[in-house]
Amino acid sequence: MTEKDFIPKTYTNSVENGTATWSSPSNIALVKYWGKKDNQIPANPSISFTLDACKTTTTLTFSKKERNDDFSFEVFLDGEKKYDFKPKIETFFKRIENYVPFLKEYHFVINTKNTFPHSSGIASSASGMSALALCLMSVEKQLISIVRSSGVETSLDENHFNQKASFLARLGSGSACRSLEGDLIVWGEHKEIPNSSNLFGVKYPFEVHENFKNYHDTILLVDKGEKQVSSTVGHNLMHNHPFAEQRFAQAHNNLSKLIPVFKEGNLKSFIDIVESEALTLHGMMMTSMPYFILMKPNTLEIINKIWRFRQDTGLHICFTLDAGANVHILYPENEAQEIYEFIKTELVAYCQNGHYICDRIGFGAKQLPI
Numbered sequence: 001m002t003e004k005d006f007i008p009k010t011y012t013n014s015v016e017n018g019t020a021t022w023s024s025p026s027n028i029a030l031v032k033y034w035g036k037k038d039n040q041i042p043a044n045p046s047i048s049f050t051l052d053a054c055k056t057t058t059t060l061t062f063s064k065k066e067r068n069d070d071f072s073f074e075v076f077l078d079g080e081k082k083y084d085f086k087p088k089i090e091t092f093f094k095r096i097e098n099y100v101p102f103l104k105e106y107h108f109v110i111n112t113k114n115t116f117p118h119s120s121g122i123a124s125s126a127s128g129m130s131a132l133a134l135c136l137m138s139v140e141k142q143l144i145s146i147v148r149s150s151g152v153e154t155s156l157d158e159n160h161f162n163q164k165a166s167f168l169a170r171l172g173s174g175s176a177c178r179s180l181e182g183d184l185i186v187w188g189e190h191k192e193i194p195n196s197s198n199l200f201g202v203k204y205p206f207e208v209h210e211n212f213k214n215y216h217d218t219i220l221l222v223d224k225g226e227k228q229v230s231s232t233v234g235h236n237l238m239h240n241h242p243f244a245e246q247r248f249a250q251a252h253n254n255l256s257k258l259i260p261v262f263k264e265g266n267l268k269s270f271i272d273i274v275e276s277e278a279l280t281l282h283g284m285m286m287t288s289m290p291y292f293i294l295m296k297p298n299t300l301e302i303i304n305k306i307w308r309f310r311q312d313t314g315l316h317i318c319f320t321l322d323a324g325a326n327v328h329i330l331y332p333e334n335e336a337q338e339i340y341e342f343i344k345t346e347l348v349a350y351c352q353n354g355h356y357i358c359d360r361i362g363f364g365a366k367q368l369p370i
């Protein structure tokens, strides 16, 4: 597949107006994407658990407009008009215009809501961009009907629909391309993962042991403020980073190592890889120029407590981090009761206002009825 394969040939149908609603989850990377080339091409492959409870629901309403010279849209979050969301969506529309050429023909009303608070420090860009990309694909689906050689009219096939939605979501926010399906998604070319692509996320194709079914992710909200350094700036600091090449090679290597780990259910090795990835991500931030730190003192308190508890109990609790201070605590279903008890009694005290979110591995986006 190349970018060109996502440019539609012609739209066969004319549609005046309509609406589409999709609900799309967030995801948490196990092998991290950090560093990109032009056009949102990742510098290394990544893999993530799709989440379940943290999600964005977006309704897109579209109506034909008279002139096709510019984008026209309004955005609402929880029913409130959000002018500050517009520049990001405008950039997204510019990037995807070639692939969804109907964009300037309609006025769009984008109504969006998250299950998690907007100012929780949890990035809504993955769930938000994937929900919007799926809504746009639902518009495209109405504009295309394909006449097969049998003479039967069909619509876009599901595989192309999902692949293109992931492709579009990537152009909104890289990690968003891993939010459409579940429960383990790979994004970025990797020699051992057939059909892996830099252009869109694909389902992890190999065997996954029972140990990883229903895996938990309890997200401790350590700092709900706006990040001092955006991920766009962070990614760019990987250009000319002294350790960039080693880091990209390490990500390839860690993804290779995870293949037997997933197959055999080896939780000990899983923990080693996942925690190392999280700390390497933050290590890259601390060693870029300019350097920066997104962890807070409570992030480190929590990590130390997790290590102590793991040593004392032998339970398979581990942490990962995204580009912020919040801590994702990952643990298997059959140890959930004891670990959750520990989180409530020992760790919640480190969260801002005691806030945390109980999530688990999920299976991707869903279209909601009109």
Ligand code: PMV
Pocket (backbone or CB within 6 Å): 028, 029, 031, 032, 033, 034, 046, 123, 125, 173, 174, 175, 176, 231, 232, 235, 281, 322, 323
């Ligand atoms: O999708 P972006 O550009 O917000 O980058 C996200 C990067 C990390 O969350 C830090 C890692 C990842 O792979 O999700």
